Amino acid sequence: MSRPGPAVRIARAGMLGAALLASTVPSGAAAAPPPPDVDALLDRIDDLYRSKSSIARIEIAVTSPRTSRTMRLQAWTRGEEDVLVVVEAPAREAGTATLRVGQNLWNWLPRIARTIRVPPSMMLGSWMGTDFTNDDLVKESSLRKDFVARIERRSEDPPGWWLTLEVKPGIVGRWAKIELLVSEERLPVEERHFDRKGRLARTMKFDEVKVLGGRRLPAHMTLTPADVEGQRTEMRYLDVRFDVRVPDETFSLSRLEQNR
Amino acid sequence: MRVPSTVAMAWRNLWRNGRRTGLALGAIGLSVTLVLVYDSVLRAYGDWMTETVTGPMLGHAQAHAPGWRKDRAMDRTLRNLDAALGALRRDPEVVGATVRLYAPALAALGEEGFGVVVVGLDPAAEARPMGLLAGAPEPPRGKRVLMGRPLAELMGARAGDRLAIVGQGADGSLANDLYEVAGLVDTSVDFVNRQAVLMDLGEAQTLFAMPGEAHEIVVHGRDASRAAQLAARAAAMPELSGAEVLDWRTLSPEMVSLIAIVDVVWVFVLALVFVAAAAGVANTMLMATWERTRELGMLLALGAGPGRIVRLVLAESVALGLVGALLGAALGLGLVALTHRTGVDYAALTGTGPSEISYGGLRWSMRLYPTLSAVDVLRTVAAVVMTSLLASAWPAARAARLQPTQALRE
Numbered sequence: 004m005s006r007p008g009p010a011v012r013i014a015r016a017g018m019l020g021a022a023l024l025a026s027t028v029p030s031g032a033a034a035a036p037p038p039p040d041v042d043a044l045l046d047r048i049d050d051l052y053r054s055k056s057s058i059a060r061i062e063i064a065v066t067s068p069r070t071s072r073t074m075r076l077q078a079w080t081r082g083e084e085d086v087l088v089v090v091e092a093p094a095r096e097a098g099t100a101t102l103r104v105g106q107n108l109w110n111w112l113p114r115i116a117r118t119i120r121v122p123p124s125m126m127l128g129s130w131m132g133t134d135f136t137n138d139d140l141v142k143e144s145s146l147r148k149d150f151v152a153r154i155e156r157r158s159e160d161p162p163g164w165w166l167t168l169e170v171k172p173g174i175v176g177r178w179a180k181i182e183l184l185v186s187e188e189r190l191p192v193e194e195r196h197f198d199r200k201g202r203l204a205r206t207m208k209f210d211e212v213k214v215l216g217g218r219r220l221p222a223h224m225t226l227t228p229a230d231v232e233g234q235r236t237e238m239r240y241l242d243v244r245f246d247v248r249v250p251d252e253t254f255s256l257s258r259l260e261q262n263r
Numbered sequence: 264m265r266v267p268s269t270v271a272m273a274w275r276n277l278w279r280n281g282r283r284t285g286l287a288l289g290a291i292g293l294s295v296t297l298v299l300v301y302d303s304v305l306r307a308y309g310d311w312m313t314e315t316v317t318g319p320m321l322g323h324a325q326a327h328a329p330g331w332r333k334d335r336a337m338d339r340t341l342r343n344l345d346a347a348l349g350a351l352r353r354d355p356e357v358v359g360a361t362v363r364l365y366a367p368a369l370a371a372l373g374e375e376g377f378g379v380v381v382v383g384l385d386p387a388a389e390a391r392p393m394g395l396l397a398g399a400p401e402p403p404r405g406k407r408v409l410m411g412r413p414l415a416e417l418m419g420a421r422a423g424d425r426l427a428i429v430g431q432g433a434d435g436s437l438a439n440d441l442y443e444v445a446g447l448v449d450t451s452v453d454f455v456n457r458q459a460v461l462m463d464l465g466e467a468q469t470l471f472a473m474p475g476e477a478h479e480i481v482v483h484g485r486d487a488s489r490a491a492q493l494a495a496r497a498a499a500m501p502e503l504s505g506a507e508v509l510d511w512r513t514l515s516p517e518m519v520s521l522i523a524i525v526d527v528v529w530v531f532v533l534a535l536v537f538v539a540a541a542a543g544v545a546n547t548m549l550m551a552t553w554e555r556t557r558e559l560g561m562l563l564a565l566g567a568g569p570g571r572i573v574r575l576v577l578a579e580s581v582a583l584g585l586v587g588a589l590l591g592a593a594l595g596l597g598l599v600a601l602t603h604r605t606g607v608d609y610a611a612l613t614g615t616g617p618s619e620i621s622y623g624g625l626r627w628s629m630r631l632y633p634t635l636s637a638v639d640v641l642r643t644v645a646a647v648v649m650t651s652l653l654a655s656a657w658p659a660a661r662a663a664r665l666q667p668t669q670a671l672r673e
Contacts, residue, residue: 065435069338072435096437109374110429112439117427119369119376128367128378132435231334 038154038164039189045147045168048183048191051220054245056081059216060091061240065133068233074131075241085254086140090131101130102259103140111259118256134205134226134236138177149174150181162187178204188212190221203229216243269571273578283554287547288587291647294540295591296598298643301536303599303633304607305529310634312525313487315627316518317511318393320452322481324494325514326506331478337366338433340476341506347480350502356484356493361388362477364467368430368438370418370460377418380458381428383467383477391483395455400446403463407445411456415447422446428460432472440470451626480506487511521622537646544587544647545654548580552658559662560671569663576659577652584651588644596640599633606630 061076075092086103090096098113108121121128126138146152150168158165163186170179180197191209198204205228209221222240252258277284317323326347331339341347344362351360364383369376386402389395396402396409400422403409410420420426422444429439442462450456468474480503484493490510498508512519559572567575608630 067336067338067435070434093436099437110369110376112427112429112437115427115439115441117371117439117441118374119371119427119429120374121369122376122378124378125369125376129431132431132437 038157039185041152041154041166042147044166044185044189045145045150045152047189048185049145049147051190051218053083054080056247056249057216057243057245058247058249059240059243061238063131063133064237064239066233066235066237068231072132079249079253081249081251081254087253087259099131100259101140102254102256104254108137108140109256109259116260118260134228134234146181146183149176152183155182158184161192163192188219190219192221205229211239215240216245218245269574270578270582273575273582276575276579277582283551284583287551287583288590290547291544291584291587291651292591292594294543295588295643295647296595298533298537298540299592299595299635299640300598300633301533302639302643303595303603303635304631305533306635306639307631307633308529309522309526311631312522312627314393315451315625316515316522317483317487317490319395319397319450320455320481321511321515321518323484323487323490324482324497324508324510326480326482326497326503326508327478329505329507332507335365335367335478337431337471337473338435340433340473340478341480342476343502344475344477344480347500347502347506350500351480351482351497354493354496356486356489356496357482358485359388359391359483361385361481362464363479363481364464364471364473364477365479366430366438366467366471368428368460371427371429372418372420372424375418376429377414378458379414379428379460380454381430381462381467381470382455382459383462383464383471385464395450395452396448396461398450399448399461403445403461403466405463405466406440406442408442408463409446409448409461410444411459412447412449413456414458414460415444417457420444420447426460428470430471432470433476434472436472438470438472451628453624453626518625541646541650544584544650548583548651548654549658551583552576552580552655552662556658556662556665557671559659560665560667560669563663563665564667564671572663573656573659576655576662580651580655581648584648585644587651588647591647592640592644596635599635602633604632606632 057078057080059078059080061078062073063076064073065071072093074090074096077089077091079087084103084105086101088101090099098111100111102109102111108126109118110121111118121137127136129135130137130140146168150170152166152168155165155167157163161184163184166183166185168181168183170176177198178196179199179201182193182195182197183191184193186192190212193209194207196204196207205226207227208225209223210225211223212219212221215222224238225235226238227235326341328339328341330336341362348360348362351357362385364381366381366383368379368381370379371377384395384403386396386399386404390397390399390402399409401407401409408426410418410426415421424444426442426444427439428442429437432438442460448455448461455461462470464477468476482493482497484490490512494508494510494513497503498506559576562572562575563569
């Protein structure tokens with residue numbers, strides 16, 4: 004396995020994670036129709052939301068066939084492995100937190116004043132009732148390192164390119180293939196994740212491109228599982244600050260418990 | 264009247280050779296006993312398998328919201344539970360009806376979380392004999408819950424421990440609360456032992472934000488073999504409109520085929536036992552008639568017609584078969600009656616084997632409760648009498664056709 008990749012390497016695994024971990028990337032918008040260099044393009048997408056550290060406020064809306072709800076979160080990241088997400092709203096769940104350090108994931112539950120580590124067997128379970136899995140939050144993967152990519156065809160609407168990414172032999176992950184649509188601006192527009200049996204498992208769409216934290220990137224993402232009609236999770240960055248100082252103790256269990 | 268005199272002669276003849284008749288009665292009687300005991304065990308086996316499969320968890324029929332069985336989504340719930348249960352309980356075939364709620368959750372004593380399924384249930388209804396809580400130390404009540412013993416061992420939980428439960432409500436919200444482990448349960452259902460936290464239904468409905476709702480209605484009828492009709496009637500009830508109601512055979516086809524396979528094996532064994540018993544009876548009757556060729560020749564010489572000889576021998580055979588079969592039936596019924604209540608622990612019969620076996624996610628006790636119906640007994644007795652009749656008819660007919668002088672020489 005590759006070394007702990009930028010967590011979340013976004014897309015493939017969790018745009019959430021990806022989004023939460025950001026890194027330094029020259030975000031010069033590339034222009035022009037000549038087909039992009041695939042490696043450079045994937046590097047750019049891998050690093051889009053990454054930084055040495057970040058603080059973000061995020062709104063998540065979960066729509067299921069019979070219910071819908073909205074949460075507001077604040078998230079801190081440091082490096083590629085440490086993430087803290089705290090629920091701000093709704094009030095009933097405020098203060099509930101998820102801490103990732105390395106490959107470990109804990110939930111803090113203020114109502115019962117308990118910290119509970121998420122066991123490996125629950126990694127594919129829903130994270131906070133969304134369509135994201137716990138796994139998406141700790142997943143280490145990189146589009147460029149884990150996949151062999153080729154430009155499939157030109158896309159007219161929106162203008163850009165469809166890429167096909169096939170997982171490299173020996174890489175352990177949930178997705179065998181990803182179809183990725185990038186715009187001429189070299190930003191992700193859509194990702195389709197195919198599982199190890201070749202079935203479309205979920206689709207992620209990126210839109211509302213704007214400048215956040217000094218970078219131009221899609222602020223809104225919609226994750227739609229393929230198997231449940233009427234089900235989707237939307238995530239919107241309200242604001243992001245990249246490369247801000249985040250105190251080390253932010254990512255500790257004792258801090259998690261003290262905070263509240 | 265010739266027939267009564269023939270019967271009287273036959274009866275007298277039977278006791279002229281007491282030893283022979285006694286042996287024949289013994290052979291016939293033991294065969295009947297053997298067949299009946301086998302039959303009773305076979306019946307016990309069928310009942311036992313059905314009861315093991317349907318008793319604790321499955322029931323004879325279940326109702327769910329459409330789609331729940333496929334994805335087990337928390338929010339695919341049944342509502343109007345009281346009305347539905349009331350309607351079901353009014354059906355004369357229904358012995359019991361209860362509701363359950365199933366919620367995947369994370370359970371933790373300390374920091375380490377474990378994946379569990381919270382099963383919300385009505386403790387009173389589940390305490391029925393063979394029910395899920397039949398062996399529970401105490402019913403779950405309020406914030407006191409039960410855990411499967413293997414799950415508790417995995418987690419290191421003991422009675423009295425505080426258990427945090429975290430899951431997702433039917434509305435998508437976060438569900439979390441603290442509970443006390445009231446006790447551990449060993450049920451016959453692997454899933455419950457390994458994964459379940461059993462919680463009072465009302466408490467589970469509150470925790471998972473689904474007041475007045477549940478995922479499953481379980482119905483027990485009088486007779487598992489009439490479950491399909493029961494499910495069809497329940498499906499037609501207005502109180503269950505919109506729900507998917509299925510009988511246990513449809514819900515658990517793999518268990519049905521398991522039972523069918525075992526049935527075939529046992530019926531085959533029973534057929535072998537029966538053929539062996541019939542052969543014994545036939546042999547006894549053949550030999551008994553054969554031996555008496557001289558005696559029958561004497562009767563012919565004294566002027567008895569061949570028809571009378573045949574009727575005489577047949578009357579003897581029927582009497583012998585009937586008396587033997589009735590004696591054997593009495594003995595067989597006695598044995599079955601002795602063991603019906605306490606059951607036969609056939610693990611003990613096989614020596615040091617386990618007292619329970621686990622298969623198909625269920626734990627099967629090795630204790631059988633032999634049982635018989637009147638039809639089984641009548642069928643066996645009738646078959647034995649028919650066998651005696653057929654087995655003696657041929658030598659009797661042969662004797663009747665003999666020249667008296669020739670018969671006397673044999």
